[in-house]
Amino acid sequence: MGNEKCADHHDEQRIIIRRCFSGLLIFTVTLLLIIFLVWAILQPKKPHFTLQDAIIFGLNVSSPSVISTSIQVTINSRNPNSRIGIYYEKMHVYATYHNLQITYYTAIPSVYQGHKDFNVWSPFIYGNSVPVAPYNGVALSLDKSNGAIELIIKINGRVKWRVGSFISDQYHLHVTCPAYIPFGNSRNRGIVLGNAIKYQLSQSCSVNV
Template identity: 45%
Template sequence: MTDPSRPVTGYPATPYAQPSGGHPYSSYPTYTQRQGPYSNAYAARATFIRRFVGAMIALFVIVGCIMLVIWLVLRPKVPDFRLDSLSLTNFNVSSSSQSLSGTWSVGFSVYNPNKKLSIRYEEVVSSIFYRNGFISETRVQPFAQGRKDRNFVNATLSAVNSFVDAPVVRAIEVDRGRGTVSFNVKVLARVQFRNGGWRLRRRLLRVLCRGVAVSVSSNSGSGKLAGGSRGCQVGVLEIISVPSLPSLPSPPRIQLPSMSETITASDSSGSRRQLYIYLAWGTGIFVVLFAVVVLLVYLILRPCRPSFILQDMTVYNFNSSTAPPFALTTKMQVTLSSTNPNSRVGIAYQSGMDIYAVYRDQQITLASLLPGTYQGHKEPVVWSPLLNGDSVPISPLSGEAFAQDLNAGTVMIKIKLDGKVMWKVGTWISGNYHLNVLCTGNIKFGDMIIKGQPTDPCIVEIGL
């Protein structure tokens, strides 16, 4: 650079003069971290995301807890049905015409076991069968039932010369000869559980009183319930429309499905539904508890990414070719420090982290490997790698810009760090997370060793 007319193309390499004793650059000052506009915007976005995720988790936990408390407090139970009385009059069976006549008066007692829920019964329909043969049905007046209340419901069913199949006629005559005839009584109703202004959706209530024995002699057309009061099977299913019955037409002359098959299918469906309900509640409780644990862990630990500072840049060789193809030769030493801001979370830096220099988005040095290390709570870590690049090709635009920057006396260099880290809490260690650090410094040329000045705080990104 003795000829003033010659353009400046670089700074000559200077010998490496290591001072005696200690680290050669221990006397260099430590640059404090300064907040730039990009860093503030990044921190604001990260804070917003953390708060949004925390609010969503808290909302989910609160809603789940409310649902769980409501279920634990209310816990709706199905009502208890008992058949207390059944009287039969005008009972007659004709084998020649395959017809049946009679009047059945049935009395039920209905008990609501719920302490906090009342029950409303609507569209109540009662029917009577003999084995698989339908005989008659009738509608019952709707009624409401308070908490822990017991109601008595009566239903009268009649059949006049109703057609029945020949096997049913023969079976009734055989039972009648033995002195008792057993019937199946069924009740369908649309029910709704209520607690003040809060109401559950309507469901279908199915009641079956199986094998109700009536004492009937062969010479008499009347009889009464044999064996006293008996309990009935009760199930609550999803709502199914119960057809309104403005008038009761004659029963169709077809054979209905077996009563035992109908109830077996109903019981099986009810058991499956109950199992699904238990599985749903179990899954919901597990999710709520898991969310609570995650929220507590997040609030207690609140892991933050480490902060990086480019403390020093010392350049020993920084030259560029004067004509195309442009190439850049670089030798520098950088001092990069990291601080763990977490008070409960340690950071494990994995071996094989790459650090290199970049000029105008082009890598100008080979990647140097940093050793892995563990960073405890509130603990700093310092690396001072040497970065070398021998005649690294750069684009013509970068070459011309480098010459202009040299004439101006300042060259902006970026230092990039790529690696993997793991979080450590006690004996628990997380999986690997990608660490990307970007630091920027300005190289200002002097007489001997060239020094660099950090321009902005390092940008730190951690992702999966």
């Protein structure tokens, strides 16, 4: 009699475990299906960034191992999504030359970007007497004498996606904008603005989220 009760008890346990497993499997499949349908309907796209122009106030090599930089850049950001809004947070912009950071970080204010909306930022980025490897100072002087320098303008920050009232977790944002500037080129002087020179660039940036 006791053996029969034990057998019945084990059978009940197996039934409960099977039901729990089936319920978990159904829940997982349903959740994955919902996520796939949301993705298929919304078709999320990364924001688009463009480096519109750069105003050079100063770009000097005081010695082979010291560079001073003062630039204002204009950056356009566009949200290509028709159903998803984007929160930009903790964003900082800076410049690099030959993979070496030559300016300090400049903060960009947090902002919400609606569907198909765009924003324009014009931050100042600068670095006073920044130490660099001697060959970088020599290379920058040579580029200036040749009439063109190539900087990389970078933006690091966080983004959140908004769909209706739902707001996602934060994701890292990395934006890289090549800035090919004909600085020092006598045939392309740009637009003189007092003691600065403005160069129209309109160069697309790569975006990783």
